Amino acid sequence: MAARALILVALATLGCDEDALGPARAGLGWFSRAALSDHAENRVACASCHDTADGPSRAVGGTLAGVATRPSFWNGAETDLLDATNACLTTFMRSAPLDRDDGRGRALFAYLETLPGAATPVTYSIQLAVTRAPGGGDAGRGAAVYQRACDGCHGAPHTADGRLDPGAPLLPEEARSLAVQHFPTLSPALVVIEKIRHGAFFGVGGWMPFFSLEALSDPDLADLLAYLTL
Template identity: 45%
Template structure:
């Protein structure tokens, strides 16, 4: 979502203002930042927080995100399956790795304070529990599934960044390759490895485990093996 004409300076002034409504103003600024890819100054970034996270108690139908909904996220106590024990670190992990932020947002910056107030404003449950995050370490073949379900999975999980299958129409970044056509090069690039396994590894590991890029990884909680199998059937892999 692009918001015409907001000025970082003006909104930052609101966020840092004093008075009883200062947290409310900061939360409003935080919501704007949450939805705007320009939070990151990198010209290669096309993602906002909202690209990968819902903010409603359960994500809207037709959304399968790599990241959890951030409703009730502020008081989970630990994040990223226990890897992060400070909320700002959990946010900055995304900011630096996925949004190509040059450096983590400092604790006392208007942006991190505003994002904090926004996350608190959508977190009514002070006793929220940490959520699991199961990484598939060794990418392995999965049973194929139903093609129609696979199409739903593609739309819900991949389309926001990769656009329409076969053409990439509507993708949010030119850096995301056209699926499944890109896999036709895999015999040359990854000789001896089944193209399906390359895709499974990319989905499960994102940019990590030496894969590279800036795509997020999908944990088992975010995408089941059954849905991944259905997706591969849809992609004819």
């Protein structure tokens, strides 16, 4: 009798846990799916750009560990998690924003709430003026930087093998000719750095994310440029 009651209690508890996990599990699904965006050509998901582990991150969008408890976002420009998320959804994923009562957004936030981390703002540094290319890079080390930072979307250099987004130009060949075509008076390296540091922002346009100095240091950038022969 007692054993049976215990089993029932255990089952009831399991049931509750599953209910509690339900939205978070659905949220993890949306976190990982490009289809959260309503743009037919979008290929990226939250998970393409964000880590979820607590600790230093070199993912282009940083880690979202503890994000639901942060008092502000986007270097203090946003104080609402939905607005902070919609900035990514509309710019990088080319979607309409999520409404506050959208079940997908609620599930997504239920998932983000399960990610433990400090309840403090995470700041990052943006290079505003791009005036010179860091030199002296090591092409060998640059291969690993490329693999970590660019390969996921652009595919392999010179071939674009494994490219995620058909809108992402072949590196370095197409990027170089685009640079020469649009900015004939600048060195292609500077044009590429401008794109890396500002992404779709600062009037550059498009939908690529920008790399903060935390996500990509200047020494890493120098190695990357050497690898891409820019």
